[in-house]
Amino acid sequence: MTTRTCHSIVLAAGLGTRMKSDLPKVMHEIAGLPLVGHVLKALAQAGSERISVVVGPQMPDLEALVREITPSVNCYVQTDRLGTAHAALAAKSSLEQPADDVLVLFGDTPLVTPETISRVRDALANGADVVVLGFETSNPHGYGRLILSDNGLQAIREEKDASETERNITACNSGIMGFSGEKALSLLEAIGNSNAKGEYYLTDAVEIANAHGLNVTAVMGTEAETQGINTRTQLATCEAVFQQRRRENILDIGVTLLAPETVFFAHDTEIEPDVVVEQNVVFGPGVTVKSGARIRAFSHLEGAVVGAGSVVGPYARLRPGTVLGADTRVGNFVEVKNTTMGHGAKANHLSYIGDASVGSKSNIGAGTITCNYDGFLKHRTDIGESCFVGSNSTLVAPVRLDAGAFVAAGSTITDTVPEDAMAFGRSRQSVKEGRAKELRARLKAAKDKKS
Known part of the structure; x- marks a missing residue:
């Protein structure tokens, strides 16, 4: 031929x-x-x-x-x-x-x-x-x-x-x-x-x-x-046939699908053997998943590479341009876009990491946001190796955290954090004794006056 x-x-x-x-x-x-x-x-x-x-x-x-x-x-x-x-x-x-x-x-x-x-x-x-x-x-x-x-x-x-x-x-x-x-x-x-x-x-x-x-x-x-397609019903029928055919192929090459009928693939999805895909996962175009990774339930991936041994989800979203190194962790309600994460890096909870690089062994705390858009242009956040970003931190791009940097929880970071330095970007706590009791009394009285 x-x-x-x-x-x-x-x-x-x-x-x-x-x-x-x-x-x-x-x-x-x-x-x-x-x-x-x-x-x-x-x-x-x-x-x-x-x-x-x-x-x-x-x-x-x-x-x-x-x-x-x-x-x-x-x-x-x-x-x-x-x-x-x-x-x-x-x-x-x-x-x-x-x-x-x-x-x-x-x-x-x-x-x-x-x-x-x-x-x-x-x-x-x-x-x-x-x-x-x-x-x-x-x-x-x-x-x-x-x-x-x-x-x-x-x-x-x-x-x-x-x-x-x-x-x-x-x-x-x-x-x-x-x-x-x-x-x-x-x-x-x-x-x-x-x-x-x-x-x-x-x-x-x-x-x-x-x-x-x-x-x-x-x-x-x-x-x-x-079969040809002339109606939306026939389009849906062909989609179902494609998905079933693809699921069977994925299973045959050594991938575990815990509930095959709930997993949806794109035409070009590439998954290596010994990957586990849990229930209700959607693969958009351009996804590669390396051996030993686990995609947990209710995750959506598109235009992303998932490294060997990594865990994604549950309820995670990987957007185009995401490259996860080996043994990374992207957990529940974390969204990653146009970002590389090095070997062993973690973002386990409730974070948005966009237009960034995260060095190996770095940990991104819950609620962390990279502020990558100023209303006109996108900017990058560069996080070095072995950094720790505390929960509820805001990293305002363009900004850099050098290797070993530590960001205290609740900080807003706008300037470079040098190697092995610790950054606080928050107001000092102030305590007013008895103020809570006074406030509750005042608010209750206002409410009683209206009723």
Whole structure:
């Protein structure tokens, strides 16, 4: 397979009208990645080195998105929506360039796997001129049926055109097709629009290829991975399938999920073996968790690295830019953003640490806040190794605590604390004897006067 070149065309011009959204359909997300992104990712993993995406008119955001996901993508515009073959031919100039394999997929099938795409390519490598990806289903209603014989795939029959016998066929069309590179353009150009809707249907390529004596075959995937998305309900269904598939994969590599059905992963979550994930944890995009770490219940992580042996949560939030070293502790109701924490550093309770660095073995007391924003700009707080920050302290950035510094509880720190120095940034306590009794009497009298 590695010696064969592959050009893939992804059809992504749908408006998503049934989703009741102004957003193009394929820009809706599953596991933090747009639908079309899942397809592009699977194609790249299946060895497609050239990808064209067909978009609708006035979809600059979609074009920008696909180029961000896969910079080498070429985008083509289908000005008039006249069917799937018409959409594929919007990329005609790319089809004129040589390729051994040509694949046509839909941008709203995010669950298709690289392995299944590779099976379509394998069939092409074994001599097929046209390959249709099908699936078996117990309820074929609404799907095009695959008319198979000993000689291969004879036709794809849409339900409205199928005979009673053909409607009982359970082998159905997924819409994903592969073509021999040297035959693809001629087959697509041979497709006509002599039908009730006057549209050009990609599936007609099967009968055209058979009429020319070409080798037409079908390979089978699963109904789950080939399902498309047209509604919010179907979007939610695909999200559930993705999550279940990902949970099984995570368990198989040696991760413990205490309640798998309550843990949600992003498309790119990376977790090493011997990690424990407790109940009700959400992983946003860009998270890596190293071996031996424990993510405790009700935590949310995004754009973060969790070091080996670290403990996060319960009820912790790691925001983008967070890098935790080995054996760190980020405890309950602690939020960390754009911060590095060194080996063995701790922030166990009720703190916000943003735009900061925390040295190894340092301890951040409960209620500590790094004041990183002045209303216009963000500023950094640098905390050295083996520092101790007492509870309810406020560190006003930009500020630095050198190694071994000690900040007394309740302090507001605005200046550098030198190495091994102790800083007090609070008013001295004043005690007024008997004042509490007088205050209670006065307040009670005021209340009695109102009632």
